[in-house]
Amino acid sequence: MTAFSESWLVGPQRTQFYTRTYRPASTAKAVVIFVHGFIEHIARYEHVFPTWSARDIAVFAYDQRGFGRTALDTEKKSKDSSYAKTSWKEQFQDIEWAINHAKSEFGSIPVFLYGHSMGGALVLAFCTRASSPPAKGTVTDLAGVISTSPLILQTKPAAKAARWIGGKASLLAPSLTIPSDVKGQNLSHDKTVGEEYAKDPMVKQVGSLRGVSDMLDGGEHLLHTDYARWPTNLPVFFIHGSDDKVTSPKASELFHQRVPAKDKKISIYQGGYHELHNEPDGVKEKLIEECITWVEAHLYSNISLRL
Numbered sequence: 001m002t003a004f005s006e007s008w009l010v011g012p013q014r015t016q017f018y019t020r021t022y023r024p025a026s027t028a029k030a031v032v033i034f035v036h037g038f039i040e041h042i043a044r045y046e047h048v049f050p051t052w053s054a055r056d057i058a059v060f061a062y063d064q065r066g067f068g069r070t071a072l073d074t075e076k077k078s079k080d081s082s083y084a085k086t087s088w089k090e091q092f093q094d095i096e097w098a099i100n101h102a103k104s105e106f107g108s109i110p111v112f113l114y115g116h117s118m119g120g121a122l123v124l125a126f127c128t129r130a131s132s133p134p135a136k137g138t139v140t141d142l143a144g145v146i147s148t149s150p151l152i153l154q155t156k157p158a159a160k161a162a163r164w165i166g167g168k169a170s171l172l173a174p175s176l177t178i179p180s181d182v183k184g185q186n187l188s189h190d191k192t193v194g195e196e197y198a199k200d201p202m203v204k205q206v207g208s209l210r211g212v213s214d215m216l217d218g219g220e221h222l223l224h225t226d227y228a229r230w231p232t233n234l235p236v237f238f239i240h241g242s243d244d245k246v247t248s249p250k251a252s253e254l255f256h257q258r259v260p261a262k263d264k265k266i267s268i269y270q271g272g273y274h275e276l277h278n279e280p281d282g283v284k285e286k287l288i289e290e291c292i293t294w295v296e297a298h299l300y301s302n303i304s305l306r307l
Helices: 049-054 068-072 088-106 118-126 136-140 160-172 191-199 209-224 249-258 283-297 301-306
Strands: 005-010 016-022 030-035 057-062 111-116 144-148 177-179 206-208 236-241 264-269
Touching: 016 049, 016 068, 030 088, 030 118, 049 057, 049 283, 057 088, 057 283, 088 111, 088 118, 088 136, 088 209, 111 118, 118 144, 118 209, 144 283, 160 209, 177 209, 206 209, 209 249, 236 249, 236 283, 249 264, 264 283
Parallel strands: 030 057, 030 111, 111 144, 144 236, 236 264
Antiparallel strands: 005 016, 016 057, 177 206
């Protein structure tokens, strides 16, 4: 049996999104909306989510605007979709759409957000906006947020001059693409992960001026100002590898210290690289189990905190 069902769904701006839904064999006790990272796609998580559905937790995942099949599928993608063409405002609209879709599919069960890398920062930013999107009620209805290896800051930040020039250029040509290299060998201690990543036709080492500018500037704003708008009753779980060469574990630790959530946790995997869900020697299994256990412990936490 296939572990997931796949569909093309119409989202914001009439964009066609490639989606996968992992459904439990029995009634789902929660649903997780998953937001993937920069220049990747949800097919890279086929080994992760069947464990979730086996524990009666549904997962709804989609190739983000500008990435994966949503951007590259020759038959089903929207005419105006192209690789890396995205922005934070659009991505927030897309996350809110995904949450509402999951609610319509699964009814009144707890809804969690889970993001990795770029997606890890997006789910944090989604919950700290001063104005919509998203609507305030969308955030307050969440049962919890998981952020793995979030791109709050890069491990080796880009030069400030280049950032400034790119930010100004993004106002004139937001969809213009520039090289944005993520080295496969920095993802996991398992060399085959990097090799497969390098050969993946759905991975292109480019980003748009607007997408990259929003991603890097937005991460800095998260750390320096936006953290203060985190809803105090919304549980959050941060996970990061101490040897991540892509995104900064120190930034995750600092964000965790600053965020005003009553229920917050951080787990640092000593020696871990960027994709803990792809690390060998039992690390990926530990990561998956830790995330699922945290969700199970917070199935009704948003309700109890309000009482």
